[in-house]
Amino acid sequence: MLTVGAKSGMNPTAPRHGPAPWRCKQRKGAHTLPNEDFPLRVDGVTAGWAAERRPEDVIPAARTDAWQLVYVRSGTIEERCDDRRVLLRAGGLLFHQPAETFGMRPVGEVPPDVLRLDFLCTQAGMDRFRGAVFHAEPQEQHDLNWLMDAVTEYFEPPDTLGQATVPKEEQPYGAQQQLTIHLENLLILLARRYKRARKPGVRLRRERRQTALVDAARTYFAKNLERELRVDEVCEAIGCTRPQLQAAFRTRLRHTAMEEFSAMRLDYAAQLLARGDTPGEVAERMGYRSGAYFSQKFKEATGNTPSAYRRLQQGLPARRLNRQQKDKDESKTSIAETPPKK
Structure with missing residues (x-):
């Protein structure tokens, strides 16, 4: 009895040449050329x-x-x-x-x-x-x-x-x-x-440019926290105009570039105070025009004076009142407690 292979003149035991029929099925439209499978090959x-x-x-x-x-x-x-x-x-x-x-x-x-x-x-x-x-x-x-x-x-x-x-x-x-x-x-x-x-839309391109400007400005701020900066100096350093810088910060951070710089300086000042530096040392190191001006700005931002913040961060008790302030407070109390004359 002849097998199918024998009937057709083929040796059924001979090895197949090429892929098996069930492996030759290919998705319609699939790439077959090496350059299409590897479209960006670096030589x-x-x-x-x-x-x-x-x-x-x-x-x-x-x-x-x-x-x-x-x-x-x-x-x-x-x-x-x-x-x-x-x-x-x-x-x-x-x-x-x-x-x-x-x-x-x-x-x-x-x-x-x-x-x-x-x-x-x-x-x-x-x-x-x-x-x-x-x-x-x-x-x-x-x-x-x-x-x-x-x-x-x-x-x-x-x-x-x-x-x-x-x-x-x-x-x-x-x-x-x-x-x-x-x-x-x-x-x-x-x-x-x-x-x-x-081609990204105009809005997307503008957002990317503004984000890059804000990042570049904040990097420049971080390298110059110990001195005052002018807007024109920042613009020249990062390669932009004043309107471009202000628009980028107002759009991305909802405040101006110099407001961001002031906040970063005060954050750095707070770190120095927590480390143990005195308010006078911090004001001098960071180039504030006076200790009083530094104290004013710091209190506006944190709600504490630099001295009070330093003591809180170091776990020290609140400063005792001096004798003059203590007598003044006791005088106010005694006046308030005096009954009115009939």
Whole structure:
């Protein structure tokens, strides 16, 4: 008796060539080409550096031969993109395409912390990033922060600003692969967001700019708590105008920039008092015009004088009344208790 295989001239015991029939079923419309399954494959990371730049550090105009990622973790820079000038504040990132002229100039007094990464990627998926400027979201910041820490371990720092970096001779096992994985993951996250909202609405863009301005101003405030600041000085330091700064704080925090700075200074003063510094020491250290002015502002904000707040925080008993104040209070009491004459 012949089997089906034998009847058709096939050896039923011969091994099958290719996938089994039940494994060949494919969802209609599914991708089959490798480039479609991996639309943003990085072919290599060729150079990179991450550092806090001084306000006087300027990268002269140069031409990039690869894709270049630029990310600003803190501070503000002006980035050249051929004939365009783009202002990148904290959280901002962009890509230079191959053969594009780039350059960098720090803006303001806050030293910018910048990542610059050159990489090779010839696939069409990168086309969506040409000319685009992003503000990193928390999930994307995870990969960006990792890349900023990693490039200092994997690449030699440049001898002069703007010079290309070279990989270190000794690198951790799988260093290039790890760099590629984190960079590819970042590109995929950005591409998904870009596809979801290629051009965010005017309101969303304004909210992001205002949030970045508030964050930059509060960072500058935190570094200058021990002296008075002027609004114009803050605007110059973070690269904005006075109306832009005031609008950002009123919209995001419901008060002015200087009100926020005053509150931060008083919070810091409260920490110094709780630590044991005297009101006079705190007033002098923080540059208040006088001890009386400091005491007035502190009481308005906390309901306590600096001396009373200090004693409360240190668990000390309330200050005893001096003899003159005690006699004055007893006199008031005795007058109140004297019965009226008939």
